[in-house]
Amino acid sequence: MSHISRPVKAIRNQENADARRERWRGHRQARRAEFVEAAVRAIGTYGAEVGMDDIAAEAGVSKPVLYRHFSDKSDLYLAVGEWGTKLLMERIKPALEEGGSARERIRRIVSTYLSVIEEYPELYRFVVRRNFADRPVHTDPVSTEKTIIANSLSRLLGEYLRSLDLDSGGVEAWSHGLVGMVQASGDWWLERHSMSRDDLTDYLTKIIWFAIDGVLRSGGVVLDPDEPLEFPPDLELVEGEGPR
Amino acid sequence: MSHISRPVKAIRNQENADARRERWRGHRQARRAEFVEAAVRAIGTYGAEVGMDDIAAEAGVSKPVLYRHFSDKSDLYLAVGEWGTKLLMERIKPALEEGGSARERIRRIVSTYLSVIEEYPELYRFVVRRNFADRPVHTDPVSTEKTIIANSLSRLLGEYLRSLDLDSGGVEAWSHGLVGMVQASGDWWLERHSMSRDDLTDYLTKIIWFAIDGVLRSGGVVLDPDEPLEFPPDLELVEGEGPR
DNA sequence: GGTAGCTGTTACTTCTGGTAACACGCAACG
DNA sequence: CGTTGCGTGTTACCAGAAGTAACAGCTACC
Structure with missing residues (x-):
């Protein structure tokens, strides 16, 4: 052998x-x-x-x-997932680098995400809804990709909070949660299209901002969501720690 | 035939x-x-x-x-999913009926959810991580179950907002989003156990409360999260509109 | 010239979801 | 009473897709 x-x-x-x-x-x-x-x-x-x-x-x-x-079907699928993540990140990157207020940034990211999954619905379903219960968890493409994105967000958010001297202990949980939230909403929306992309974007932007605002406020920081942010936007793929 | x-x-x-x-x-x-x-x-x-x-x-x-x-493997899986959902809802129900402040209620629901997935990790993975890309979307057990829960939440939240004369247009999106958020965080936590259940519960409760609080505030309603809520808790399974 | 590393093929095995075809038991029906 | 309908259950098979074995040819390094 x-x-x-x-x-x-x-x-x-x-x-x-x-x-x-x-x-x-x-x-x-x-x-x-x-x-x-x-x-x-x-x-x-x-x-x-x-x-x-x-x-x-x-x-x-x-x-x-x-x-x-x-080596494997999963191997291919994983590669496809990476391809999709890369595509997504390439689209999001300019949306981030453009600067602007917190709300604008959130809005652009969400909107970009929704555009991408709307543009590649089959690919999206393939990557995100197909799972591999027959494989060890850590090789699961979906959680791998989601984790990568969540980790990026985690880093960004963590640095931001630390720069404001706030407790960043929940950052990982929140990041995974927020990513999951956007994904779930997008999933739901993709199947139904019961509202326009713009409307959904608005709603998601709102609630994400509320969540972040709450975290900041609870640390004593009050931020105007429409005030331009000077924080350097350097969201990058952090492969560091995959699932498990 | x-x-x-x-x-x-x-x-x-x-x-x-x-x-x-x-x-x-x-x-x-x-x-x-x-x-x-x-x-x-x-x-x-x-x-x-x-x-x-x-x-x-x-x-x-x-x-x-x-x-x-x-009729089918999916049919069985769907039934298993229902079984799990029923179990979950039965656990959550008393947590809801106990009343208490908004924060307490959120906390109990989240905590209960995490307990359940911790107790049945394999079942959880089976139900939630196994998908059926080879089946029409609307027969997918996972989205079915998630949708049921999200719909329940949707109804609860919608009624609440409407009782306060607030705009409830985003309620569906938010519900699916919140459910997705808790699920994603739970998923992540289940694989890593990088924090205690209590800590995760705290973090999730926090961010969920922030989100809801933001929605209320934006409608001019300010609520003390630790003030007992008199709103009748009648979260029930709403099968009404499954996925698609 | 020999060999390593590709290119590619057809034909197989294996695994598993799902079915066909059978035989039996029991209560309702006439 | 015998017959019929609906359940019980079996073994042995089919079908489809993942993955492999075994072959053969090309080109550039050694």
């Missing part, structure tokens, strides 16, 4: 001086990315319940090729 | 006067419940990734028997 012929993914970390390995490094990454994109396309076409065969077909290859680049 | 021999679940709504059908009514319900409980037990034993065979074995029967009572 240990001597499979030419295992692509069995990357031995040892200093294998053979340049024949190095030659392919870049290519392998490119191929993986190519397959992820094919998967995204396939999801758009067939919906969230695509099979590996379909994805392989979409990529123009047969299944085993796929399995040379992804 | 239309004339399968003796299909249990093909209940013809027509007035079939034959008493031979009626004789079994109660029994069938009892059996279903029995199987659901077996499923719950099996989930506890084997974890969230149980197969139908295991569940059947746990119930002491073979698979086809199971399939006479549940």
Whole structure:
């Protein structure tokens, strides 16, 4: 079992001086990315319940090729999740860097999030509603992605609170909670579309601001939600601590 | 195809006067419940990734028997979800009826929720983290259960706001959001246990109160979170409008 | 020239949700 | 009474998708 012929993914970390390995490094990454994109396309076409065969077909290859680049279905799914998270973060980033008041910032982030899930509903469902009860928890793409976002928020919020000398003990819980809140609302909205995106954005912005405002007030800090914030916006992906 | 021999679940709504059908009514319900409980037990034993065979074995029967009572895996899962929701609501109900201040009530609900998921972690994972991307959305047990809870909250909150003559347009979004927030935090906590249940309860209570307080304030109503509430607590399951 | 690391294929195994086809028991019905 | 309807249960199978085995060819390093 240990001597499979030419295992692509069995990357031995040892200093294998053979340049024949190095030659392919870049290519392998490119191929993986190519397959992820094919998967995204396939999801758009067939919906969230695509099979590996379909994805392989979409990529123009047969299944085993796929399995040379992804150890597993979950592995692929995880990669797709990363792709989505990256997309989301790229969209959110400019929304953040633009500055503005607290309320404006919140509003832009929420609005951006809703736009993205509205634009890629199938992908969204695929990533966020498909779970892997048959896998160890820490490999679950969804919680991984959510955790990454929540951790970013956590860091941002934590730094902010600490800069104001406030207790930041609840920051992690709150971050995960807020992320969950937006996700759940978005989920609900996506299925129903019972209000306009703008309205939902307003409501969510409101309640998020209320929550943050409450935390600040309880620490004795009163902030005008419409006053421009000078706090440096450096929301970045913090992969540091995944789920478990 | 239309004339399968003796299909249990093909209940013809027509007035079939034959008493031979009626004789079994109660029994069938009892059996279903029995199987659901077996499923719950099996989930506890084997974890969230149980197969139908295991569940059947746990119930002491073979698979086809199971399939006479549940059309589908999702059908069983849905029933398990209902079982869990019922359990949760039964625990929450007394916590609500006890009255007390707003903060106390919030705290009790959150605390109860966390206790329950801590007590049935496998069941929780099974119900909440397992999804059905291969099924139409509206049959998804998770969103069904979450929706039921959110709807209950929605009604409660809506009535409350309306009784104060406040705008209740965001109530649905907020309810789904709050439910999602608690769920996400609980999820995160369950995987890590990086703080005590009491601490998490405190943090969540805080932020939920802030959110509600903000909504009230923005409508010109100021409420002392520690003042006893006289509002009648009648949180009930509102199945009215499931997902989609 | 030999070999490592890719490219790719077809055809298989495995696992599991779900079904077909059978046989029996018991009470209602005529 | 025998028949019929509805439940009990079984074993053995089907179907579909994840994942693997075993093959073969190409190119660049050694």
